[in-house]
Amino acid sequence: xxxxxxxxxxxxxxxxxxxxxxxxxxxxxxxxxxxxxxxxxxxxxxxxxxxxxxxxxxxxxxxxxxxxxxxxxxxxxxxxxxxxxxxxxxxxxxxxxxxxxxxxxxxxxxxxxxxxxxxxxxxxxxxxxxxxxxxxxxxxxxxxxx
Amino acid sequence: xxxxxxxxxxxxxxxxxxxxxxxxxxxxxxxxxxxxxxxxxxxxxxxxxxxxxxxxxxxxxxxxxxxxxxxxxxxxxxxxxxxxxxxxxxxxxxxxxxxxxxxxxxxxxxxxxxxxxxxxxxxxx
Numbered sequence: 001x002x003x004x005x006x007x008x009x010x011x012x013x014x015x016x017x018x019x020x021x022x023x024x025x026x027x028x029x030x031x032x033x034x035x036x037x038x039x040x041x042x043x044x045x046x047x048x049x050x051x052x053x054x055x056x057x058x059x060x061x062x063x064x065x066x067x068x069x070x071x072x073x074x075x076x077x078x079x080x081x082x083x084x085x086x087x088x089x090x091x092x093x094x095x096x097x098x099x100x101x102x103x104x105x106x107x108x109x110x111x112x113x114x115x116x117x118x119x120x121x122x123x124x125x126x127x128x129x130x131x132x133x134x135x136x137x138x139x140x141x142x143x144x145x146x
Numbered sequence: 147x148x149x150x151x152x153x154x155x156x157x158x159x160x161x162x163x164x165x166x167x168x169x170x171x172x173x174x175x176x177x178x179x180x181x182x183x184x185x186x187x188x189x190x191x192x193x194x195x196x197x198x199x200x201x202x203x204x205x206x207x208x209x210x211x212x213x214x215x216x217x218x219x220x221x222x223x224x225x226x227x228x229x230x231x232x233x234x235x236x237x238x239x240x241x242x243x244x245x246x247x248x249x250x251x252x253x254x255x256x257x258x259x260x261x262x263x264x265x266x267x268x269x270x271x
Contacts, residue, residue: 085162
């Protein structure tokens with residue numbers, strides 16, 4: 001089948017994402033849900049998550065650069081990002097959110113700046129891998145439908 | 147149960163990603179799904195005459211949180227089953243159960259655990 005090399009590539013990508021803790025068991029839960037409910041679910045959830053995460057991270061950047069930081073608002077945003085990242089199985093992003101909340105609760109502005117950099121880095125890495133995943137899935141679908 | 151034979155579910159969570167996941171989980175059972183982004187919107191659903199058999203309730207939401215929403219709904223005489231679903235630690239479990247929730251799950255939700263609870267509530271054949 002023409003899509004076989006792409007399927008192998010996708011499998012390798014996902015295996016490496018699990019091995020490097022980009023993803024955890026919750027993502028496997030979503031993969032099982034997609035098997036039951038049909039293609040498109042994972043793509044939709046991943047796209048929703050990435051858009052939402054991008055929005056929250058931008059908002060965090062604004063909040064932390066205020067002259068007087070509202071740590072309550074920062075914490076609320078990080079909590080939201082932790083929730084959505086846990087829901088999709090984005091393990092490394094969720095773990096950095098835990099660290100971020102700890103420094104936030106200590107009203108540590110420098111700590112928050114460092115945590116924001118880390119979240120930005122982890123999310124960007126994950127986002128690139130998700131984009132590759134979605135592109136491969138699309139190409140596979142096109143080939144399989146021929 | 148609500149008057150229709152289809153199980154009617156209200157998903158209450160401020161995270162759109164989480165709501166989408168629950169929606170997909172529950173649509174597998176043929177349930178009818180409505181979503182609300184915070185506790186006040188959830189309460190308003192009932193105030194405007196809607197009926198639900200089951201509510202999935204997050205806790206940390208802007209405005210009215212899940213514990214307050216649960217307490218308000220029980221105070222209104224709402225008998226729908228309420229499953230509290232939260233990433234909070236076990237401290238919120240006691241508050242939710244005191245407010246009138248029927249069950250409690252920690253996020254991220256495992257589909258198998260949710261199914262067990264739905265069966266226990268007789269929502270599944």
